[in-house]
Amino acid sequence: MxxxxxxxxxxxxxxxxxxxxxxxxxxxxxxxxxxxxxxxxxxxxxxxxxxxxxxxxxxxxxxxxxxxxxxxxxxxxWEGPPILPRDPYQRAMARFWVNFIDEKCLNTMLKACWRTGEEQKKFKEEAIEALQILENEIKGKKYFGGDEISVVDHAGNFIAYWFPLISSGMELITEDKFPNIWRWSSDYCNHAFVKENLPPMEAMIPKFKRR
Missing domain, CATH: 3.40.30.10 (Glutaredoxin)
Incomplete structure (x- = not known):
């Protein structure tokens, strides 16, 4: 194979x-x-x-x-644990939230990091607005899919693992501002399967510092 x-x-x-x-x-x-x-x-x-x-x-x-x-x-x-929910409605909702994370969260968060001046302020405000929606969505749930990690959680891997490195102390996501995302990020990154398959942080630090 x-x-x-x-x-x-x-x-x-x-x-x-x-x-x-x-x-x-x-x-x-x-x-x-x-x-x-x-x-x-x-x-x-x-x-x-x-x-x-x-x-x-x-x-x-x-x-x-x-x-x-x-x-x-x-x-x-391939057979095995489902990546997307089998129920058609739940599958559609998973696709929706994956797209929301990629289009509304990831894009604006990156621009908030890499732009300056008024542009940075604008994208930071947009990122906060998008993250607040995500904050409300994860409220009361361990993961976006419920008790088990789903495709939506993996779509949010950038928020949980990559962004704290890329943002260089911007403090866009803090425990005070987004307690639900903060808690979810910790649970996701420390999940045994996820932790085993994330790229090593110590190896990424010099690469993103150069960028």
């Missing part, structure tokens, strides 16, 4: 981490191929010619791109 399944990625990408966790949840053996962000391989360019980005899943030589599409493919192809 390992020779039939490949993942093209950057080891420090939260999106790649989602795909790798999805495969490991299903017990699928795979070959991981590390890409160079400054010199992307011909295999990557041929496998994802439109966006030219990772992650890409190769199954029997056939490429699948875009993180959520890959996760749905994994879920439908």
């Amino acid at each position: 390992s020779s039939k399944v490949k993942v093209l990625g950057f080891w420090y990408s939260p999106f790649v981490a989602r795909v790798k966790m999805g495969l490991k949840m299903k017990g699928v053996e795979f070959e991981y191929v590390e890409e160079n962000i400054r010199a992307k391989s011909q295999l990557l360019l041929e496998s994802n010619p439109i966006h030219k980005k990772v992650p890409v899943l190769l199954h029997d030589g056939r490429p699948i791109a875009e993180t959520m599409i890959i996760l749905e493919y994994i879920d439908q192809t």
